[in-house]
Amino acid sequence: MDLTRRHLLTLTAGGIVGLTALPFTPAFGASPGTAARYLGVRRLGDGRVRPYSFAACAADADGRILREVPLPARGHGFARHPSGRVGVAMARRPGTFAVAFELEGDVPPVTFHTPKDRHFQGHGVFEPEGRYLFATENDFEGERGCLGIYDSADGYKRVGEVPSHGVGCHELVLMPDGKTLAVANGGILTHPASGRAKLNIPTMAPSLAYVDLASGELMDKAEYTAGRKSKLSIRHLAATPDGRIVFACQDQGDTADGLDLVAMHRPGSGGLEEWPAPEGLTQGLAGYCGSVAVNTAGTLAAVSAPRGNRVLFWDTTTGKFAATLRLTDGCGIAPGPDADSFVLTSGLGAFMVGGPEGAEMHRPSRHAAAPWDNHLVRLGA
Numbered sequence: 001m002d003l004t005r006r007h008l009l010t011l012t013a014g015g016i017v018g019l020t021a022l023p024f025t026p027a028f029g030a031s032p033g034t035a036a037r038y039l040g041v042r043r044l045g046d047g048r049v050r051p052y053s054f055a056a057c058a059a060d061a062d063g064r065i066l067r068e069v070p071l072p073a074r075g076h077g078f079a080r081h082p083s084g085r086v087g088v089a090m091a092r093r094p095g096t097f098a099v100a101f102e103l104e105g106d107v108p109p110v111t112f113h114t115p116k117d118r119h120f121q122g123h124g125v126f127e128p129e130g131r132y133l134f135a136t137e138n139d140f141e142g143e144r145g146c147l148g149i150y151d152s153a154d155g156y157k158r159v160g161e162v163p164s165h166g167v168g169c170h171e172l173v174l175m176p177d178g179k180t181l182a183v184a185n186g187g188i189l190t191h192p193a194s195g196r197a198k199l200n201i202p203t204m205a206p207s208l209a210y211v212d213l214a215s216g217e218l219m220d221k222a223e224y225t226a227g228r229k230s231k232l233s234i235r236h237l238a239a240t241p242d243g244r245i246v247f248a249c250q251d252q253g254d255t256a257d258g259l260d261l262v263a264m265h266r267p268g269s270g271g272l273e274e275w276p277a278p279e280g281l282t283q284g285l286a287g288y289c290g291s292v293a294v295n296t297a298g299t300l301a302a303v304s305a306p307r308g309n310r311v312l313f314w315d316t317t318t319g320k321f322a323a324t325l326r327l328t329d330g331c332g333i334a335p336g337p338d339a340d341s342f343v344l345t346s347g348l349g350a351f352m353v354g355g356p357e358g359a360e361m362h363r364p365s366r367h368a369a370a371p372w373d374n375h376l377v378r379l380g381a
Contacts, residue, residue: 036061036337036380039087041075041373056089058103061337063351069101076122078377082130094119094192112156123171128178136169140191145169162216165209171236181211186233206234220267241298248289248303255287290331297339306331313356323356332376345372
């Protein structure tokens with residue numbers, strides 16, 4: 001069923017509106033006093049002697065694996081529970097599964113699925129109290145994006161949905177106010193019958209939508225609608241402590257144009273503020289950015305470019321480019337254990353801690369050579 005405002009208000013005794021009124025600290029799923037831990041997908045096997053398989057992994061800040069949970073297929077991103085003790089691995093598009101698991105102990109994970117007429121889009125986020133999970137989904141027959149709502153207190157039963165207010169929704173984050181979801185609508189229409197084929201490139205309409213957590217109503221929207229920039233698919237994003245969104249794009253046009261792929265938006269401000277990289281650097285990114293993260297100090301934003309084998313950094317105060325770091329097939333980025341640092345992972349198995357000045361390699365204690373796949377999420381203070 002679709003969640004109307006009435007349904008949202010009556011989901012729990014307090015209602016989602018009541019939940020959003022609680023104090024909220026967007027410290028990346030932090031639980032006070034909990035050491036930083038990280039969630040990521042790893043690819044196991046070699047594709048020859050051992051077939052490829054995928055596992056959701058929890059690691060500490062030194063890269064030591066704390067728990068490993070097999071996945072039915074390739075995963076993508078994670079939703080972090082506000083308690084800091086639970087993560088949910090989301091399927092890669094057009095997968096229909098998600099796996100919720102505790103970071104420590106041997107409690108069996110919970111696997112749940114989308115309805116038959118939906119599939120996951122790779123990302124999810126919990127509301128502040130941690131009962132309801134909002135996951136980006138594709139209503140492929142309706143040709144629209146939606147946010148499926150799952151009740152963690154009832155085995156992650158799907159209890160409704162709200163619109164993403166766009167097409168091809170991908171990553172979403174909870175804003176610092178604890179009341180608003182920022183959603184990256186990539187603008188790309190897909191259908192599981194066509195695999196991962198992109199069906200509407202000539203008419204794609206990427207947007208950044210701000211959705212009221214309580215009602216599902218659209219609060220604000222910024223779009224790339226005209227000309228060449230309409231081919232910049234908005235895919236990944238992160239919120240700054242003062243309520244701005246830093247986002248990164250994947251160019252569906254001629255990447256030789258070297259369009260800026262990273263931008264910032266402040267809700268209510270109207271236009272998008274592009275954050276350029278030095279001349280010549282953008283062309284080397286092959287039109288593709290992966291993850292976006294803001295350090296816990298809120299001073300630096302990091303963006304991965306796995307096809308360009310680089311991680312790029314911007315000063316969040318000025319929007320000026322700060323530095324670039326080489327990292328072969330590096331995609332995962334999350335705030336580091338220190339206020340100014342980041343954790344970086346790669347498809348070659350790297351687990352690194354650092355920032356614009358460089359990064360120190362850490363080796364996990366298990367599966368040291370296993371590649372990290374796609375995104376990384378931080379939990380803990």
